[in-house]
Amino acid sequence: MTTDISVPAAGPAPAAPASPTSRRRPSSGSSLGRYVLVRFLLMIPTVLILVTVVFFLIRLTGDPITAALGGRLPADQLAQRIHEAGYDRPILVQYFEYLGQILTFNFGTTITDRQPVVEVLVTYGGATLELVCYALIVAFAVGIPFGMIAAAKRDRWPDAALRVSAILFYATPVFFSGLVAKLIFSVWLGWLPVSGRANVRTEVALNRSGGTGIYLIDAIATGNPVYIQDVLLHAVLPALTLGLLTAGIFLRLVRTNVIGTYNMPYIDAARSRGVREGRLVRKHAYRPALIPIITVIGLQIALMLGGAVLTETTFEWKGLGFQLAAYLSARDFVAVQGIVAMIAIIVALTNFIVDIVAAFIDPRVRY
Structure with a gap:
């Protein structure tokens, strides 16, 4: 007697469940491009809101x-000027016309001296750009190394002294510190x-050469070394006055972030291998602590441009401020x-x- 054993027809094998590791994340190039596009689109309403409020x-x-x-x-002359x-x-007509002018980089004409604002x-x-660059150099030169020192000497007297100094740098009004600096280094010491x-x-001589400004x-x-020395000497006090304002912020940021990275496992691993504490700060804890500094540079530029108004007025530095x-x-x-x-x-x-630079340095920013 034969036994009829039916064998099921071969069909497609069931698909294996997708493992979490098989799910691909978006490529770094696409994520960066999307991030750049989003940041650029967010910039447009920001400028529009500021211009509208002003x-x-x-x-x-x-x-x-x-x-x-x-x-x-x-x-009659006043009415004619107003009409021209x-x-x-209507105010809304003026507003939309002004937005159209800004798109063509036409910011109007000054009333007092009748020159285009673009020419101003x-x-x-150039003078304001030069001052802000000097101030940033001072802020980096003071804030970053002293922040590292404060982190290395945590909860000891150098740390306390540097933290108090950082607060004083930030809290002192720019015009007051500028006047004090002029009194000490210009009037008293000469x-x-x-x-x-x-x-x-x-x-x-510089204006006659028709340079960059x-x-x-x-x-x-x-x-001419005489001209170079003269320009640098005139820049010292304004740069210190404006730069120390931001140096206090950088100092506290570097200190906080170096202390935070000090507690990471890879720091403990390096310490267990016998790496000295000074090298731990300089080589291992320092670089990750710089990322927050980069992200706040944009905000500090805004702070410096605001402080430039008082700094330039105090030192008669003829820039935009x-x-x-x-x-x-x-x-x-x-x-x-x-x-x-x-x-x-x-x-x-x-x-x-700054956001784009931060995204290049730290890929986590893109996601």
């Missing part, structure tokens, strides 16, 4: 022509110039509006660039 706050004082020239011009500038039209930005922007970007002879670069281009204070005194709100809008754009672009 526009409507200034319009609360009335039209800029009346604010600057009211009482100094006859009524378009300030007698080009003429005096070591450094009181004010200005250079003496008259150097300024005439950044005096140090222009002085180096001339090859100095001109902004002068236009505020003259109630030239068209110039004020244009300079503030340009500063907002610069700060937004700086933050965008």
Whole structure:
């Protein structure tokens, strides 16, 4: 007797369940591109909000022509100037027209001296850029090494002294520290110039050369060591005054992050291999602690540009901050509006660039 044993037809094998490791994460290139696109798109509403707030706050004082020239011009001439500038039209019409002008980098024309705001930005922007670069050098040179020292000497007297100094650097008003610095180093000791970007002879020579407007670069281009020395001496006090403001923030950030990385397992492993404490701080705990410094540079640029107004006024450093204070005194709100809008754009672009650099250094930022 034969037994009929039926064998099921062969079919496709059931698919194995996907393991967690088989799920692919997006490639680093796509994640970086998506991150860059998102950060760029977020920059647009940020600038738009800042420009809008400045526009409507200034319009609360009335039209800029009346604010600057009211009482100094006859009524008919004042009305004519207002009509020519378009300030007698509805406020929303003026607002959207102003947004259209900004898209073409037209920030208006100053009322007091009748020059395009863009020319003011080009003429005096180099001085402010130079001052901010000097201040950043001071902030890095003071904040990072002293932050490492404070972390290495944690809870001992050097750490306490440095933390108190950092608080004083940040809490002291820029104009006050600038006046004290001028009194000590210029008036009492006579070591450094009181004010200005250079003496008259150097300024005439550098302006005649028609350079970049950044005096140090222009002085180096001339090859004259006297000009270079004069420019650097004039930059010391403004750079220290503005740079120490940010150095206090960098010092505390570096200290906190070095102490945090000090407790990581790879630090314990290096210590168990006999690596000295000084090398642990310099080679192992220092580099990860720099990532938060990079991420806050954009915010510190905004702080420095705000502090540049007081610093440049205190030291008669003729940059955008100095001109902004002068236009505020003259109630030239068209110039004020244009300079503030340009500063907002610069700060937004700086933050965008810093975010991209941080994403390159630390891939975790992209996700």
